[in-house]
Amino acid sequence: MRGSGVQARCHNGAMSAAPLHARTLAIIGGGPAGLMAAETARAAGLSVDLYEAKGSVGRKFLIAGKGGMNLTHSETRPGFDARYRERAGEVGAWLDDFDAEALRAWAAGLGVETFVGSSGRVFPTDLKAAPLLRGWVRRLKEQGVRFHVQHRWTGWADDGALRFDTPDGALHIEPDATVLALGGASWPQLGSDGAWQPWLAARGVEVAPLKPANCGFDIAFSAHMAKHAGAPLKPVVAHWRDAQGNAHAQQGECVLTETGIEGSVIYAIAPDLREAIERDGSARLELDLAPGRDLDRLMTELSRPRKGRSIGDHLRRAAGIEGPKAALVFEVTDAAARNDPAQLAAAIHRLPLTLQRARPVAETISSAGGVRLEALDAVLMLAGLPGTFCAGEMLDWEAPTGGYLLTACFASGRRAAKGATAWLQGL
Numbered sequence: 044m045r046g047s048g049v050q051a052r053c054h055n056g057a058m059s060a061a062p063l064h065a066r067t068l069a070i071i072g073g074g075p076a077g078l079m080a081a082e083t084a085r086a087a088g089l090s091v092d093l094y095e096a097k098g099s100v101g102r103k104f105l106i107a108g109k110g111g112m113n114l115t116h117s118e119t120r121p122g123f124d125a126r127y128r129e130r131a132g133e134v135g136a137w138l139d140d141f142d143a144e145a146l147r148a149w150a151a152g153l154g155v156e157t158f159v160g161s162s163g164r165v166f167p168t169d170l171k172a173a174p175l176l177r178g179w180v181r182r183l184k185e186q187g188v189r190f191h192v193q194h195r196w197t198g199w200a201d202d203g204a205l206r207f208d209t210p211d212g213a214l215h216i217e218p219d220a221t222v223l224a225l226g227g228a229s230w231p232q233l234g235s236d237g238a239w240q241p242w243l244a245a246r247g248v249e250v251a252p253l254k255p256a257n258c259g260f261d262i263a264f265s266a267h268m269a270k271h272a273g274a275p276l277k278p279v280v281a282h283w284r285d286a287q288g289n290a291h292a293q294q295g296e297c298v299l300t301e302t303g304i305e306g307s308v309i310y311a312i313a314p315d316l317r318e319a320i321e322r323d324g325s326a327r328l329e330l331d332l333a334p335g336r337d338l339d340r341l342m343t344e345l346s347r348p349r350k351g352r353s354i355g356d357h358l359r360r361a362a363g364i365e366g367p368k369a370a371l372v373f374e375v376t377d378a379a380a381r382n383d384p385a386q387l388a389a390a391i392h393r394l395p396l397t398l399q400r401a402r403p404v405a406e407t408i409s410s411a412g413g414v415r416l417e418a419l420d421a422v423l424m425l426a427g428l429p430g431t432f433c434a435g436e437m438l439d440w441e442a443p444t445g446g447y448l449l450t451a452c453f454a455s456g457r458r459a460a461k462g463a464t465a466w467l468q469g470l
């Protein structure tokens with residue numbers, strides 16, 4: 044069966060004079076990026092069909108709301124942009140049009156007020172994603188966006204048509220323009236499985252392999268560390284080096300896991316750790332378990348006579364190190380080091396950990412890699428596939444948790460839809 048996409052493009056590549064409402068835009072992927080693209084394109088007057096592989100849209104958005112929907116962040120620009128690391132320039136251009144403030148105003152337009160938490164993160168007042176998503180989808184339907192769930196895009200047919208698997212069989216459509224908003228590769232059970240990578244690569248699109256981002260790391264701990272899985276380490280200061288050898292330090296929290304370590308400070312520095320593992324086979328992370336405690340003072344306190352107390356008791360009394368922090372000290376040091384106040388203080392101050400590998404992308408919060416931004420023009424159209432635009436996490440940028448992920452997904456969805464509109468207008 045062939046869909047009813049309106050053929051607005053003339054054979055010579057010039058646009059026919061069909062009005063915008065007769066131009067069909069197919070959006071594939073019903074996550075935040077695709078939904079925002081649908082809203083923007085519909086507002087511009089395009090005829091919009093949104094295709095989603097799953098039985099409902101926004102499944103990852105809903106999961107993101109489980110621990111408190113962190114919509115965006117109150118950090119001001121250009122600091123905000125810098126969270127996108129080497130892509131700060133490109134993502135910053137998307138944010139020029141739709142930044143954190145605009146996102147909060149947009150949510151308010153859906154009746155969802157937001158507040159800034161103590162960490163600077165921005166949440167809906169009820170912390171939930173479901174009311175926002177429900178209201179948004181309802182409004183999109185009222186605005187005329189047509190939803191096609193259980194429509195799994197499977198690439199392009201030989202004649203260039205978009206091919207879908209649907210409950211009613213195969214469907215081929217030829218829209219006037221397409222926005223791909225297929226997500227990355229984390230939590231594939233929610234729909235974004237990265238299956239699109241070879242299809243785009245086969246069309247000459249440069250795709251950087253999808254990799255774990257905002258991820259935990261494996262450490263070869265001994266078996267008795269397993270009982271501390273889930274235990275928080277806070278506060279700690281993480282010390283690490285970037286690819287250029289520059290030393291960095293960041294205070295935050297992390298959590299011991301069954302296989303190693305994760306948590307917000309680890310997520311924030313994960314790109315450097317991941318790159319070190321790729322380059323060197325492992326990454327060195329040092330944790331200051333007693334932030335703010337001067338090394339000399341720590342040593343002096345640890346030098347006080349133990350008076351028959353165990354090392355564990357001594358660590359707790361002299362340095363405030365107990366529970367999972369003490370377990371880590373015992374894991375990493377040998378008996379001789381633990382009995383030497385200078386070595387023990389040094390270990391507490393900079394506990395060395397060897398990270399062996401990042402956790403698999405399927406279980407991480409987001410993925411890095413994707414369609415290289417160099418393969419796209421400024422309005423996110425694929426240079427090699429005129430009329431096909433990309434948005435969201437499937438693009439090659441990454442950011443830490445804190446609302447930066449969703450903000451860039453929304454902003455890029457908007458930009459791609461505006462690009463598609465302008466392209467269809469023949470501008």
Ligand SMILES: Cc1cc2nc3c(=O)[nH]c(=O)nc-3n(C[C@H](O)[C@H](O)[C@H](O)COP(=O)(O)OP(=O)(O)OC[C@H]3O[C@@H](n4cnc5c(N)ncnc54)[C@H](O)[C@@H]3O)c2cc1C
Pocket residue numbers: 071072073074075076077094095096097100101102103104106107108111112113114115194195196197224225226227229230233234235236237238239407408409434435436437444445446447448449450452
């Ligand atoms: C547990 C968890 C918590 C998170 N918390 C936060 C948070 O608090 N704040 C934050 O900013 N970010 C958070 N994120 C990240 C955020 O949810 C994602 O970055 C965001 O959802 C990506 O949006 P997207 O539209 O690009 O892709 P997705 O949301 O992944 O949507 C892509 C859609 O495309 C569909 N699709 C894929 N392939 C096909 C196909 N072949 N055919 C048709 N449809 C297809 C998928 O089914 C999916 O619905 C969290 C992520 C996870 C996993």
